[in-house]
Amino acid sequence: MASELDFSPPEVPEPTFLENLLRYGLFLGAIFQLICVLAIIVPLPKSYETEGDPSEPRSAEVTRKPKATAPSSNKRPKKETKKKR
Template sequence: MESTTTSTLDKFGEEDIFSTVLRYGLYVGAIFQLICIGSSIFLPISQETQGNDGEIGEEQKQSTDIINAARRQHKIRKLEKKKRR
């Protein structure tokens, strides 16, 4: 009698191979995400991104300058548009 009771209470039945692979794949994905987050928190900045003095590298300075120039141009255009109104 108890075997019929447990089978009626089990909504999903036995796990098939796809469910098992999916479950373990999700576990592996979660562990990978934790490793990535931990490495971004605990590992130091590599020497490539730092200059000899521990400053930001030249490539990063150039990209920052380009972004700042684009922001300035946008601001100027926005002010000119306001003046026309």
Template sequence: MAAEMDFSSTEIPESTVMDNVLHYELFFGAIFQLTHVLAIILPISNKTDNKQERLSLQILRMTLESKTLTVLSLRLQRQ
């Protein structure tokens, strides 16, 4: 039975350059996919984006308030 299970080195071919390239491509592809999956799972907040949104909202409020005051003053002048 030991003779039937003889695994000699001639049965396993040596790895070629293309085998090595394929091995490393698969390895780097797996790392690439893991980083993208982690980027989706782990939320990252940008404080600069929040500041920009706040600033744009303040500018919008100021313009709306000024337009509202202008409309109100025009209505008062007509009366």
């Protein structure tokens, strides 16, 4: 009975090029995901350049507000004329 048992390691074929490509691609994808998660969790200190940028959108919002009020002022007289009829 002891002569029938074979304790040699099983024969495993060498991985092909596509299997290696898939393995390393999965590793790179996992590393990229970890970097993305860390970028969300760990805040970066603000630099001098990013502090100047918020003032630009504020000026754009100021210029948008008069444009938004102009159409609403045009609508009000039309409603008033309908009420007079």
